[in-house]
Amino acid sequence: MRTFVHTADGVSIDLVYDPGAAVYDSSADPSASPSGDLVFVIAHGFTGDVDRPHVRRIAAAFAQYGAVVTFSFRGHGASGGRSTVGDREVLDLAAAVAWARGRGHARVATVGFSMGGSVVLRHAALYGPNPPAQERAHEGRTEAGSDMVVSVSAPARWYYRGTAPMRRLHWLVTRPEGRLVGRYGFRTRIHHRDWDPVPLSPVEAVPRIAPVPLLIVHGDSDGYFPVDHPRMLAAAAGDHGELWLEPGMGHAEHATGEELLSRIGDWAVSRAG
Numbered sequence: 001m002r003t004f005v006h007t008a009d010g011v012s013i014d015l016v017y018d019p020g021a022a023v024y025d026s027s028a029d030p031s032a033s034p035s036g037d038l039v040f041v042i043a044h045g046f047t048g049d050v051d052r053p054h055v056r057r058i059a060a061a062f063a064q065y066g067a068v069v070t071f072s073f074r075g076h077g078a079s080g081g082r083s084t085v086g087d088r089e090v091l092d093l094a095a096a097v098a099w100a101r102g103r104g105h106a107r108v109a110t111v112g113f114s115m116g117g118s119v120v121l122r123h124a125a126l127y128g129p130n131p132p133a134q135e136r137a138h139e140g141r142t143e144a145g146s147d148m149v150v151s152v153s154a155p156a157r158w159y160y161r162g163t164a165p166m167r168r169l170h171w172l173v174t175r176p177e178g179r180l181v182g183r184y185g186f187r188t189r190i191h192h193r194d195w196d197p198v199p200l201s202p203v204e205a206v207p208r209i210a211p212v213p214l215l216i217v218h219g220d221s222d223g224y225f226p227v228d229h230p231r232m233l234a235a236a237a238g239d240h241g242e243l244w245l246e247p248g249m250g251h252a253e254h255a256t257g258e259e260l261l262s263r264i265g266d267w268a269v270s271r272a273g
Contacts, residue, residue, distance in 0.1 A: 005099045007074070007091040011081040015071040015096055016050045017103070020063030038066035038272045039105035040265075041096050041146075043116030045153075045252045046085065046169070047186040049077025054253040058113075061258060065265035066272075067105060071096045073116070075189040082191035083182075085173055086118050087199045093123045094144040101143050109268040110146040114224070114252040117154025118202045121233070124149045124212055125205035132200060132208065148271050149209060150264055152217040153252040155225050156203040156232040165224045165251075203236050210240040213271045217256075217264065219249025 001017040040062040044055050049072040059068045073092050075083030083089070097108055112120035125131065127145040161167050172178040173190055182188045206214070214237050218230035227245060234243035244263075249255050 003099075005071075005095045007088075007095045009088065009091055011074045011088075011092065012079060013071050013074065013092050013095055014050055014078040015069060015099060016059075017100075018059060018063050018068045018070075020065070020067045037105060038107045038109060038269065039069060039100045039103075040066055040268065041069045041093065041100055041108055041110050042071075043089075043093055043110060043112035043119050044070070044073065044076075045114035045116055046083070047076070047182070047188045048072075048113075048116075048253070049079075049187065051077060058111075058253055058256070058261065061261035062111070062265055064262075065269055066109075067100075067103075069096050069100050073119075075191070077187060082189045084191050084195070086115050086122075087195055089115070089119045090123045090126060090199075093119055094127060097123075097127075097146060098144040107147045107272040108145075109148045109150065109272070111150040111152070111264065111268075112154065113152045113256070114154065117151035117252075120146070120149050121151050121154060121202045121209065122200055122205045124214070125200065125208035128209060128212055132204075146212060148213045148215075148268055150215045150217065150268065151202075151233070152256060152264075153219065153222055153225065154202055154216070154229070154233065156229040156236075157201050158198065160225065160229075162226070163224055169224075203232050206233050206236040206241065207238070209237070212240075214241040215244065215264070215267055216241060217244045217246065217260070219246045219251065219255055221248055222251045222255075224251045 050070045072079040073089045074081035110120040179190045182190045
């Protein structure tokens, strides 16, 4: 099923729903959606979208464990707006989660990769029980919150330029010629304005996620963010977070193999029970 949802700030978001392996309530209307089961809401990385093969592969893997919602962040694919590279994208994820809950799913696992990994962390903090004072507008929005969070290959802090891929990414985002490459080369429309104010960073968000279960996954061969990033996130999470540092793994969706996806699926199911 494919549809469009609208964010709190009015952006149209392209969304795809797959009921996957969800168990239907036989006493309900046979045309209705699953009720009370697990749904994975997938937050893709920068320059991804719902139609990219690597996003569809991730969705197919998690469909073995429950229903799956994929969507294109603003500025990506058929969604409206322009990318803010992890800031306003929290509203996109919140709209997708609220839509999934509207389909009757009682347990929501948000799974994000790279930029999407930072978004699921900030989303869980802003729509959870402990939002920061400057974000009180998100309080009480439990219909858009998550029940478990998986962040894969996420940065811990903003403005990191310590690797060549991140220096290239900053050129893409901050320079007019880079944004042209993003638009026509990667189908990604990037907003020209700087963040104002600078959003809550992932490492600042993590302590506010508890008691929601949190899994941090990172490759020890990640070419974008070295292992100090996941270690910072895990330290900030304390006892309520879990870190999987994967030997030989690179960055984000392309580096996430089937065996790892299966382990993540099992982790989510074990916490949904």
